[in-house]
Amino acid sequence: MDASGPAQRRRLPAGRKADLATYVEQTGQVTVSDLAEHFGVSIDTIRRDLDQLDREGVLVRTHGGAVSAASGPLKDRGLDVRMRVQTEEKERIARIAAGLVEDGSVIMMNAGTTTLAVTRALRNHQDLTIATNNLRIPAEIAPSAFRDLYVFGGAVRSITQATTGPVTFTMTPGGPEVDIRCDLALIAVGAVDEAGYSASNLGDAAMMSEMMQRAERTAILADSSKLGRRFFAQIAHLDRADYLITDAPPPPRIAAALAQADVQVLTP
CATH class of the missing domain: 1.10.10.10 (Winged helix-like DNA-binding domain superfamily/Winged helix DNA-binding domain)
Incomplete structure (x- = not known):
């Protein structure tokens, strides 16, 4: 005993x-x-x-x-939780995404922990112009990496620490909107399936869609846990993006749909 x-x-x-x-x-x-x-x-x-x-x-x-x-999906969990999940996968995605960014270019990035990882991966870049709804990016990005940094206005969603609203700027309060364009939009999405890219929040989806419309090229960022899923709000069809950056090859059905949509899949 x-x-x-x-x-x-x-x-x-x-x-x-x-x-x-x-x-x-x-x-x-x-x-x-x-x-x-x-x-x-x-x-x-x-x-x-x-x-x-x-x-x-x-x-x-x-x-x-x-x-x-x-x-389950992490769409309704706070940013502090989501930052602790799939961290290695997000860092690998971020390094690939940073490789698409040229010094001196104009980029747009939406909210999300994956785009925060991209922000850190841009530390050796220079002379960037960045427009974003991600309220964490100004504190995360290296000051030497950017020339100008703009944050879109709108309603603040505390769970994502980001704004939701129109992708617009005005020169003066109440003045006309300035037409803005970017070389590359880096868009982190909640889900990817054969029908396209989707998010859990309607306002977020509309904002991502507008960022894509204003971009010469678009790279969708999604770790492999988001492939084969579909959320409430459609962002865009597959062919609206030029690249899908993920950490592992997509399942066959999604890979075939991406190939048909002429989307280049980039993996580590």
């Missing part, structure tokens, strides 16, 4: 962590207090378990709790 007691105690944390991971995956989003009550342990114990599971990539640690890294 005495010999088996310590061994049993050593196994309990591992067993609890496995049960905890399963519970978070099934629930989707949990709080520390809920987990402590459910498993009958202290809040500090749950925090340590969550920290370890976060390091192992089993779940995503959030302020006051955790969310499953594997459950």
Whole structure:
């Protein structure tokens, strides 16, 4: 009995962590207090378990709790959560996207954690003109990378830390709109299927579509978890983009549709 007691105690944390991971995956989003009550342990114990599971990539640690890294789309989760998911894939996509950007060019970028990764990947560029609805880009981009940086106005969506509204600027308050164009639009989307590119929010989709209309070339950014999915709001048909940048080859049906639409797929 005495010999088996310590061994049993050593196994309990591992067993609890496995049960905890399963519970978070099934629930989707949990709080520390809920987990402590459910498993009958202290809040500090749950925090340590969550920290370890976060390091192992089993779940995503959030302020006051955790969310499953594997459950469903992340369209309605906060930016702090989405920044912790598919990070390596986004960095690989960002490096490819940055390779399409020429020094001195004009680019538009929409909101999203993938475009934030692109922003960091542009640190060695120079003389760029950037227009975006992403409120995080001014703080993330290297000052040496850009000549001019513009942020579109509109309603602020706190969950994405971005604005939603018209892709326009005026020289003076109430004055006429200035016709703006860009060399390249880098558009991170929520989903890609045979019908096209889509997003969960109607206003976001309209803004992305307008950015694409104003661009000489468009690169769609989507990690492989977004391929084969479709969200509420259609952004554009497949043939509206020149490139799809992703981290892995698309499934055969989507690959065939992209080829028919003359979209070049770029992968690491």
